[in-house]
Amino acid sequence: MRLKRKHWCENAIENKREYLVKATEISQNKFQDFINCKHLALEIGSGKGDFAISMAKKYPDINFLAIEMQSMAIAYALRKIPDEKIDNLLFVNVDAHYLFEQIKNHKVDTIFLNFSDPWPKKRQNKRRLTYPTMLNEYYNILSLNGQLIFKTDNDVLFNDSLEYLKESKFKVVIIDYDYDGKDEFDSLTEYESRFRGLNIPIKRFIVKKE
Ligand SMILES: C[S@@+](CC[C@H](N)C(=O)[O-])C[C@H]1O[C@@H](n2cnc3c(N)ncnc32)[C@H](O)[C@@H]1O
Incomplete structure:
Protein backbone atom coordinates (compact mmCIF):
# COMPACT_ATOMS: atom_id res chain seq x y z
CA MET A 1 0.00 0.00 0.00
CA ARG A 2 1.28 3.45 -0.99
CA LEU A 3 1.83 5.56 2.14
CA LYS A 4 0.89 9.24 2.20
CA ARG A 5 3.77 11.64 2.65
CA LYS A 6 3.75 13.24 6.12
CA HIS A 7 5.21 16.60 7.11
CA TRP A 8 7.56 14.96 9.65
CA CYS A 9 9.09 12.58 7.10
CA GLU A 10 12.30 14.52 6.32
CA ASN A 11 12.99 15.21 10.02
CA ALA A 12 12.48 11.57 10.99
CA ILE A 13 14.95 10.51 8.31
CA GLU A 14 17.53 13.17 9.25
CA ASN A 15 17.33 12.26 12.98
CA LYS A 16 18.26 8.65 12.30
CA ARG A 17 20.23 9.09 9.08
CA GLU A 18 22.97 6.71 10.27
CA TYR A 19 20.48 3.82 9.85
CA LEU A 20 19.71 4.63 6.22
CA VAL A 21 21.41 4.04 2.91
CA LYS A 22 19.83 5.57 -0.19
CA ALA A 23 19.95 3.94 -3.63
CA THR A 24 22.75 6.28 -4.71
CA GLU A 25 24.89 5.32 -1.69
CA ILE A 26 25.02 1.56 -2.19
CA SER A 27 28.57 1.60 -3.56
CA GLN A 28 29.82 3.55 -0.52
CA ASN A 29 31.74 2.07 2.41
CA LYS A 30 28.89 2.32 4.89
CA PHE A 31 26.78 -0.16 2.92
CA GLN A 32 29.67 -2.36 1.81
CA ASP A 33 31.09 -2.61 5.37
CA PHE A 34 27.67 -3.54 6.71
CA ILE A 35 27.13 -6.42 4.29
CA ASN A 36 30.72 -7.57 4.66
CA CYS A 37 29.95 -9.35 7.93
CA LYS A 38 29.85 -12.83 9.39
CA HIS A 39 26.06 -13.29 9.48
CA LEU A 40 23.74 -11.34 7.21
CA ALA A 41 19.93 -11.43 7.08
CA LEU A 42 17.71 -9.51 4.66
CA GLU A 43 14.13 -8.48 5.09
CA ILE A 44 12.68 -7.57 1.70
CA GLY A 45 9.74 -5.16 1.92
CA SER A 46 10.33 -4.16 5.54
CA GLY A 47 7.42 -1.67 5.66
CA LYS A 48 7.35 0.30 8.90
CA GLY A 49 10.28 -1.63 10.32
CA ASP A 50 8.86 -3.45 13.38
CA PHE A 51 10.29 -6.83 12.37
CA ALA A 52 13.81 -5.69 11.45
CA ILE A 53 14.19 -3.52 14.56
CA SER A 54 12.98 -6.27 16.87
CA MET A 55 15.15 -8.97 15.24
CA ALA A 56 18.26 -6.77 15.27
CA LYS A 57 17.79 -6.20 19.00
CA LYS A 58 17.24 -9.92 19.66
CA TYR A 59 20.18 -11.11 17.52
CA PRO A 60 23.11 -8.69 17.88
CA ASP A 61 25.49 -11.09 16.06
CA ILE A 62 23.47 -10.93 12.83
CA ASN A 63 23.45 -7.86 10.60
CA PHE A 64 19.88 -7.10 9.51
CA LEU A 65 19.49 -5.29 6.21
CA ALA A 66 15.93 -4.02 5.79
CA ILE A 67 15.10 -3.34 2.14
CA GLU A 68 12.18 -1.03 1.44
CA MET A 69 11.36 0.94 -1.70
CA GLN A 70 8.96 3.48 -0.11
CA SER A 71 10.83 6.27 1.64
CA MET A 72 7.74 7.10 3.71
CA ALA A 73 7.69 3.56 5.15
CA ILE A 74 11.36 4.00 6.02
CA ALA A 75 10.56 7.29 7.78
CA TYR A 76 8.02 5.43 9.96
CA ALA A 77 10.63 2.76 10.68
CA LEU A 78 13.38 5.21 11.60
CA ARG A 79 11.02 6.94 14.05
CA LYS A 80 10.71 3.63 15.92
CA ILE A 81 14.43 3.10 16.45
CA PRO A 82 15.25 3.68 20.11
CA ASP A 83 17.96 6.12 21.21
CA GLU A 84 20.37 3.41 22.28
CA LYS A 85 22.49 2.46 19.28
CA ILE A 86 21.67 -0.69 17.29
CA ASP A 87 24.88 -1.45 15.37
CA ASN A 88 23.52 -4.38 13.39
CA LEU A 89 20.58 -2.66 11.66
CA LEU A 90 20.50 -0.80 8.35
CA PHE A 91 17.62 0.27 6.12
CA VAL A 92 18.18 0.59 2.41
CA ASN A 93 15.75 2.62 0.33
CA VAL A 94 15.74 0.75 -2.94
CA ASP A 95 13.66 -1.65 -5.02
CA ALA A 96 15.02 -5.08 -4.13
CA HIS A 97 15.37 -5.95 -7.82
CA TYR A 98 18.32 -3.56 -8.05
CA LEU A 99 20.16 -4.92 -5.05
CA PHE A 100 21.02 -8.50 -5.99
CA GLU A 101 23.86 -7.48 -8.28
CA GLN A 102 25.38 -5.41 -5.46
CA ILE A 103 25.34 -8.18 -2.88
CA LYS A 104 26.12 -11.16 -5.07
CA ASN A 105 29.59 -11.59 -3.54
CA HIS A 106 28.34 -11.44 0.06
CA LYS A 107 26.54 -14.58 1.09
CA VAL A 108 23.28 -14.15 2.95
CA ASP A 109 22.19 -16.53 5.74
CA THR A 110 18.48 -15.72 5.83
CA MET A 134 12.94 -13.76 -7.54
CA LEU A 135 13.29 -17.23 -5.99
CA ASN A 136 16.18 -17.74 -8.36
CA GLU A 137 17.85 -14.48 -7.22
CA TYR A 138 17.42 -15.50 -3.58
CA TYR A 139 18.89 -18.92 -4.26
CA ASN A 140 21.97 -17.34 -5.83
CA ILE A 141 22.73 -14.95 -2.97
CA LEU A 142 22.02 -17.39 -0.13
C1 LIG B 1 2.24 -5.25 2.50
S1 LIG B 1 3.64 -4.36 3.05
C2 LIG B 1 4.25 -5.37 4.40
C3 LIG B 1 5.18 -4.60 5.31
C4 LIG B 1 5.85 -5.41 6.44
N1 LIG B 1 6.71 -6.46 5.92
C5 LIG B 1 4.83 -6.01 7.38
O1 LIG B 1 4.67 -7.24 7.39
O2 LIG B 1 4.22 -5.26 8.15
C6 LIG B 1 4.81 -4.73 1.78
C7 LIG B 1 5.99 -3.75 1.74
O3 LIG B 1 6.93 -4.23 0.78
C8 LIG B 1 7.46 -3.13 0.06
N2 LIG B 1 7.94 -3.67 -1.22
C9 LIG B 1 7.21 -4.30 -2.17
N3 LIG B 1 7.98 -4.67 -3.21
C10 LIG B 1 9.24 -4.25 -2.92
C11 LIG B 1 10.49 -4.32 -3.60
N4 LIG B 1 10.58 -4.88 -4.82
N5 LIG B 1 11.59 -3.79 -3.02
C12 LIG B 1 11.50 -3.20 -1.80
N6 LIG B 1 10.34 -3.09 -1.09
C13 LIG B 1 9.24 -3.62 -1.64
C14 LIG B 1 6.28 -2.16 -0.06
O4 LIG B 1 6.70 -0.85 -0.31
C15 LIG B 1 5.61 -2.34 1.31
O5 LIG B 1 6.12 -1.42 2.25
Missing part, protein backbone atom coordinates in the same frame (compact mmCIF):
# COMPACT_ATOMS: atom_id res chain seq x y z
CA ILE A 111 15.99 -13.86 3.67
CA PHE A 112 12.68 -12.86 5.24
CA LEU A 113 9.61 -11.99 3.16
CA ASN A 114 6.88 -10.75 5.47
CA PHE A 115 3.37 -10.10 4.15
CA SER A 116 4.59 -9.25 0.67
CA ASP A 117 2.18 -7.47 -1.66
CA PRO A 118 -0.13 -10.14 -3.21
CA TRP A 119 -0.39 -8.64 -6.74
CA PRO A 120 -3.58 -10.67 -7.38
CA LYS A 121 -4.17 -9.84 -11.06
CA LYS A 122 -2.66 -12.37 -13.44
CA ARG A 123 -0.78 -9.71 -15.41
CA GLN A 124 0.77 -8.39 -12.15
CA ASN A 125 1.87 -11.77 -10.80
CA LYS A 126 5.44 -11.30 -11.95
CA ARG A 127 5.84 -8.41 -9.49
CA ARG A 128 5.41 -10.81 -6.59
CA LEU A 129 8.45 -11.18 -4.36
CA THR A 130 8.01 -14.96 -4.49
CA TYR A 131 7.84 -15.13 -8.30
CA PRO A 132 10.19 -17.77 -9.81
CA THR A 133 12.67 -15.16 -11.08
CA SER A 143 24.86 -19.31 1.45
CA LEU A 144 24.75 -23.10 1.60
CA ASN A 145 22.09 -24.04 4.20
CA GLY A 146 20.81 -20.47 3.95
CA GLN A 147 17.06 -20.13 4.31
CA LEU A 148 14.15 -18.20 2.87
CA ILE A 149 11.28 -17.59 5.31
CA PHE A 150 7.94 -16.35 4.01
CA LYS A 151 4.86 -15.34 6.04
CA THR A 152 1.53 -14.17 4.65
CA ASP A 153 -2.16 -13.86 5.44
CA ASN A 154 -3.04 -14.35 1.76
CA ASP A 155 -4.15 -17.86 0.68
CA VAL A 156 -3.85 -17.28 -3.05
CA LEU A 157 -0.37 -15.80 -2.78
CA PHE A 158 0.70 -18.60 -0.47
CA ASN A 159 -0.59 -21.41 -2.69
CA ASP A 160 0.81 -19.82 -5.85
CA SER A 161 4.15 -19.37 -4.07
CA LEU A 162 4.19 -23.07 -3.18
CA GLU A 163 3.75 -23.76 -6.91
CA TYR A 164 6.63 -21.39 -7.77
CA LEU A 165 8.78 -23.25 -5.24
CA LYS A 166 8.30 -26.51 -7.14
CA GLU A 167 10.15 -24.95 -10.08
CA SER A 168 13.01 -23.80 -7.82
CA LYS A 169 16.05 -25.56 -6.42
CA PHE A 170 14.99 -24.92 -2.82
CA LYS A 171 14.34 -27.75 -0.40
CA VAL A 172 11.17 -27.35 1.65
CA VAL A 173 11.72 -27.43 5.42
CA ILE A 174 8.34 -26.30 6.78
CA ILE A 175 4.94 -25.55 5.30
CA ASP A 176 2.48 -24.28 7.86
CA TYR A 177 -1.10 -23.15 7.07
CA ASP A 178 -1.74 -21.85 10.57
CA TYR A 179 1.53 -20.67 12.05
CA ASP A 180 1.26 -19.84 15.77
CA GLY A 181 3.98 -17.16 15.65
CA LYS A 182 5.99 -18.79 18.40
CA ASP A 183 9.30 -19.54 16.68
CA GLU A 184 12.22 -17.98 18.53
CA PHE A 185 13.87 -16.81 15.29
CA ASP A 186 10.94 -14.58 14.38
CA SER A 187 9.17 -11.37 15.38
CA LEU A 188 5.78 -9.86 14.81
CA THR A 189 5.36 -7.50 11.86
CA GLU A 190 2.91 -4.60 11.60
CA TYR A 191 0.71 -6.45 9.09
CA GLU A 192 0.91 -9.65 11.09
CA SER A 193 -0.43 -7.92 14.23
CA ARG A 194 -3.33 -6.63 12.19
CA PHE A 195 -4.20 -10.02 10.66
CA ARG A 196 -3.76 -11.93 13.91
CA GLY A 197 -6.13 -9.39 15.48
CA LEU A 198 -8.71 -10.37 12.85
CA ASN A 199 -8.11 -14.12 13.50
CA ILE A 200 -6.84 -14.67 9.96
CA PRO A 201 -4.53 -17.71 9.89
CA ILE A 202 -0.94 -16.85 9.09
CA LYS A 203 0.64 -19.08 6.48
CA ARG A 204 4.38 -19.65 6.51
CA PHE A 205 7.04 -21.62 4.69
CA ILE A 206 10.72 -22.09 5.31
CA VAL A 207 12.90 -23.38 2.49
CA LYS A 208 16.59 -24.02 2.38
CA LYS A 209 19.47 -23.98 -0.10
CA GLU A 210 21.26 -27.34 0.00
